[in-house]
Amino acid sequence: MKFVLLFFLTVFCVMSFASPVCAHSPQEKDYLTSLEADKIRDAESTNDRIRLFLTFAEDRLKKFQYELEHPSTNRHGDMLNSLLNAYVGCIDDAADLIQLGIEKQDNIRQGIDLMSTRTKDFLAVLQKISTDGAEQETYKDNLQDAIEGTQDAFNDAEKAKKKVAPPPVRRKK
Numbered sequence: 001m002k003f004v005l006l007f008f009l010t011v012f013c014v015m016s017f018a019s020p021v022c023a024h025s026p027q028e029k030d031y032l033t034s035l036e037a038d039k040i041r042d043a044e045s046t047n048d049r050i051r052l053f054l055t056f057a058e059d060r061l062k063k064f065q066y067e068l069e070h071p072s073t074n075r076h077g078d079m080l081n082s083l084l085n086a087y088v089g090c091i092d093d094a095a096d097l098i099q100l101g102i103e104k105q106d107n108i109r110q111g112i113d114l115m116s117t118r119t120k121d122f123l124a125v126l127q128k129i130s131t132d133g134a135e136q137e138t139y140k141d142n143l144q145d146a147i148e149g150t151q152d153a154f155n156d157a158e159k160a161k162k163k164v165a166p167p168p169v170r171r172k173k
Helices: 002-017 034-042 046-069 076-104 109-132 136-163
Strands: none
Touching: 034 046, 046 076, 046 109, 076 109, 076 136, 109 136
């Protein structure tokens, strides 16, 4: 009797902690809105997806700067940290797309160039925030992660420029 009771108690505990997963809903990144996820899904090329992720990263960074200048009254620290995490997620996904494009031998030259220039700009903004930003104790760790992730993405883009063949040049006859 005790064994049956223990068995059902164990099953109940396991079932209560298990999260139900719907097989029909596509998995979305938690830092993207449903509209943004749709745009990524509907993009025709890897270059377009990279551009979209970098645009979303820029949006998160601008929102972060705005939130620093205009602190909200509730959950301000959570908002700052979630914006930085979302920014890093977008940068990481764009960098992953570059690596995937190289493996598939796609023409991602445009995406690589965009990653290189945009991450350089993002890095300047993040470093300025790390020296001049208010309330740094609230988001210090996430800011450091954002700086490191952006630096890694920039370095990966620079390395990818060397791996991807330049576009063909027409010769004059």
